[in-house]
Amino acid sequence: MQFKSWFEATSSVNSKYEKFFGQRDLIQKKDVGNLLGFKKPLIKINQGSLATIYQHPNNPNWVIKVTSHLEDVKNIQKAQRLNSKNVVKLFGNPQKVPENANFYWMIVEKINGNHMVYDTNSFIALIHGDHDENIKDASTSILYTDGGIREKILNRYGKNSEEELEKLSSLFETFYRLQQIGIEMSDFSENIMDDGEKYVIIDLGF
16 A cells, blocks of 8 residues: 555544544543533533543432443443343433533433453453353353463452452453343453442443
8 A cells, every 4th residue: 555545544543543532632621510500610520531430419329420422322332121130220310401402411320440450361260260161151151260361360460359249240240141132242351440448340332
């Protein structure tokens, strides 16, 4: 490919990505609290590639998630039917942000803790183990880890304990149940929080 053709193709792709991910920055420049009908400005407490998280002004246990990622919105709503402790809880129904057709907002529970320590590749290896297990089998076999790649990963992160194995088993079971209702995840490291007692999936987009 000639340089000119390569450059034009690359610039086109980059332009699409900048437009896609730049939407989050556009909404942050607005008075989101006013747009959503609150009487005071919202305090931003976190952000992801496509979403911005604000503290709910009237309830310390809730946050407001504003996102342009429709897949995440639909999947979080759909996943509520599992009533799982491993899925962030949604209060009410997602709504469109007034005057901003590409954005949605929803009220979800505030998860206090840290992002899961495992990177995506290590986490996938914990699921599949040494024998390329499926997620359903992994939810049981992870409880009996004895040697192999799983133990190496757990030791590397200082997480080789019965408590951690129980937390992972519950999370894997939830992944299986999500698959059963048509929700697949491929990016894990930034989308799962550890509140100390359990893992909670906070983003169900791609």
